[in-house]
Amino acid sequence: SIQNPIIFSGTLTQKKGIYELVKAVVAILETGINTTLIVNGKDTINHSTGLSVKQELLQIIPEAFQKNIIFNGHITRDELLDQYKLSKVAVFPSFAEAFAMAPMEAMLVGVPTIYSDTCSGSELIADKINGLLINPKSIESIVSSIKYMINNPDEAKIMGEKGRESIIRNFSKEIMISKTLEFYENIRSSYKNR
Numbered sequence: 059s060i061q062n063p064i065i066f067s068g069t070l071t072q073k074k075g076i077y078e079l080v081k082a083v084v085a086i087l088e089t090g091i092n093t094t095l096i097v098n099g100k101d102t103i104n105h106s107t108g109l110s111v112k113q114e115l116l117q118i119i120p121e122a123f124q125k126n127i128i129f130n131g132h133i134t135r136d137e138l139l140d141q142y143k144l145s146k147v148a149v150f151p152s153f154a155e156a157f158a159m160a161p162m163e164a165m166l167v168g169v170p171t172i173y174s175d176t177c178s179g180s181e182l183i184a185d186k187i188n189g190l191l192i193n194p195k196s197i198e199s200i201v202s203s204i205k206y207m208i209n210n211p212d213e214a215k216i217m218g219e220k221g222r223e224s225i226i227r228n229f230s231k232e233i234m235i236s237k238t239l240e241f242y243e244n245i246r247s248s249y250k251n252r
Contacts, residue, residue, distance in 0.1 A: 060094045061092045062092060062093035062146045063096055063141075063146055064093055064094065064096065064145065065096050065098065065138075065141055065142060065147070065148045065164070065169070066098065066148070066149055066150070067099055067138055067160045067164075068099045068150065068160055069099050069100055069102060070097070070099050070101045070102055070112060071102050071111065072104070073154045074099075074150075074151075075150070075151030075153055075194040076097070077111075077115065077118075078151050078195070078197055079149055079151050080095065080097075080118060080119065080127060082201045082204065083127060083204070084118070084120065084123055085197060086201055086204060086205060087126055089205075091205065092126075093126065093146075093208065094126050094127070095127045095128070096130065097115075097127065097128065097130065098130045098131075098132070098133050099131070100132045115129075135163075139163070139167055142167040142169045143167060146207060146208055146211075147169065147171070147204060147208070147214065148170070148172070149172045149173075149200070149203075149204060150164075150171070150172065150174065151174055152174045152176070152194060154177060155174070156177075156178070157178045157181075158178060158182075161173045161179075162225055164221075165188070165189065165218075165221035165224070166222060166225045168218045168219055168221065168222040169218055169221075170189065170190075170207050170214040170215070170217045170221070171183065171189040171218070171221055172189065172190045172191075172192055172200070172204065173191060174192060174193075175192060175193055182224075183221070186217075187217070187220060188217055188223070188224045189217055189221050190206065190207070190217070
């Protein structure tokens with residue numbers, strides 16, 4: 059059976075931080091912590107090399123750890139949600155993102171979530187409260203956050219629960235509808251009062 063599963067979901071591109079994540083997981087495996095990275099998302103071509111991102115990632119994974127990193131390709135949303143339920147942590151080390159749905163979905167399931175401190179990360183996660191924020195350029199930052207979640211299951215579980223609560227509180231359909239209506243009402247009234 060898979061020990062300490064870590065989930066990544068997203069298209070395999072440089073801007074999603076997948077190269078850094080794979081290097082971080084290899085570093086964790088080298089310290090003797092048994093874990094498995096499960097990579098979900100469609101492969102792309104790295105145009106500067108002509109190779110697929112998956113091919114390049116496979117080249118940086120030592121032979122001994124090839125079995126610890128699973129590439130699933132594209133999977134259905136239901137399959138992903140099932141994986142989240144069984145995982146120790148979900149990691150999204152993106153360099154660029156508008157407002158990412160993937161970390162929100164992981165948080166909604168209650169998975170302890172690690173997300174970039176760049177892009178919309180700090181709007182979604184209060185560091186060490188409802189998840190962890192990382193510097194996606196720093197492999198060490200990714201390594202220490204994943205290790206923290208694996209080595210502190212009670213704290214991780216609390217972060218997961220708080221993450222779920224914050225998504226329900228701030229992003230449920232009802233909340234989004236009322237915030238949107240309020241936004242348009244404010245525009246309308248400020249236009250009327252000109």
